[in-house]
Amino acid sequence: QVQLQQSGPGLVKPSQTLSLTCAISGDSVSSNTAAWNWIRQSPSRGLEWLGRTYYRAKWYNDFAPSVKSRITISPDTSKNQFSLQLNSVTPEDTAVYYCARDDGRSIGVFDYWGQGTLVTVSS
Amino acid sequence: QSALTQPASMSGSPGQSITISCTGTSSDVGGYNYVSWYQQHPGKAPELMIYDVNNRPSGVSNRFSGSKSGNTASLTISGLQTEDEADYYCSSYTSSSTLVVFGGGTKVTVL
Numbered sequence: 001q002v003q004l005q006q007s008g009p010g011l012v013k014p015s016q017t018l019s020l021t022c023a024i025s026g027d028s029v030s031s032n033t034a035a036w037n038w039i040r041q042s043p044s045r046g047l048e049w050l051g052r053t054y055y056r057a058k059w060y061n062d063f064a065p066s067v068k069s070r071i072t073i074s075p076d077t078s079k080n081q082f083s084l085q086l087n088s089v090t091p092e093d094t095a096v097y098y099c100a101r102d103d104g105r106s107i108g109v110f111d112y113w114g115q116g117t118l119v120t121v122s123s
Numbered sequence: 124q125s126a127l128t129q130p131a132s133m134s135g136s137p138g139q140s141i142t143i144s145c146t147g148t149s150s151d152v153g154g155y156n157y158v159s160w161y162q163q164h165p166g167k168a169p170e171l172m173i174y175d176v177n178n179r180p181s182g183v184s185n186r187f188s189g190s191k192s193g194n195t196a197s198l199t200i201s202g203l204q205t206e207d208e209a210d211y212y213c214s215s216y217t218s219s220s221t222l223v224v225f226g227g228g229t230k231v232t233v234l
Contacts, residue, residue: 046125046212046225046226046227046228047125047169047212047214047225047228048225049221049222049223049224049225052222062220062222064220064221064222065219065220065221066221098168098169105174106157106174106175107155107157107216107222107223108157108159108214108215108216108222108223109157109159109171109174109175110159110161110169110171111171111174111180113168113169113170114168115168116167116168
């Protein structure tokens with residue numbers, strides 16, 4: 001059974017960096033079939049896919065154009081986890097952030113999700 | 124403004140069937156058979172109910188079924204039960220660099 005456990009602060013000041021981590025159990029961040037995603041949800045923007053990291057003989061990343069200039073998603077193979085960093089945040093980045101697995105059976109199919117982290121951007 | 128259009132709310136009585144629509148374009152829903160549906164209860168993460176238009180993951184009730192015609196995908200819930208009361212979201216692969224787009228969600232109420 002795959003489990004994703006999120007951690008990170010729930011409050012970030014404007015212009016600072018949002019950082020979250022997703023610890024994986026029951027699968028590997030280095031899987032040759034899965035991809036590891038970050039998705040956020042807010043009342044104003046709904047569900048929004050932010051980006052992913054995945055390993056296919058080497059590491060790849062894909063990012064949504066809306067955050068591409070500000071986002072980093074990094075795998076940590078030693079801890080079997082991956083992280084999200086979103087720079088220069090504004091109140092519009094306030095949302096519940098989820099990590100999610102795409103197991104590779106198709107495209108954009110998220111079969112396991114983290115518990116969600118409400119991140120508020122406020123001074 | 125979500126990329127895919129869903130009705131904001133729908134309701135039905137226990138035992139009835141309801142069908143939720145999800146309208147996109149030829150760049151997403153209409154162009155590929157990569158439509159998924161998620162169920163979300165309050166305060167919980169979304170749960171995958173349907174993938175690739177009409178496939179159910181292991182463990183999902185066969186009361187949930189999916190279909191697609193042109194640029195519109197649909198989720199049908201048969202034999203409505205009280206536990207089906209939740210928000211439902213569609214998603215689709217898109218040929219844009221966004222990779223995946225979501226609908227705005229449909230709140231299903233079981234009367």
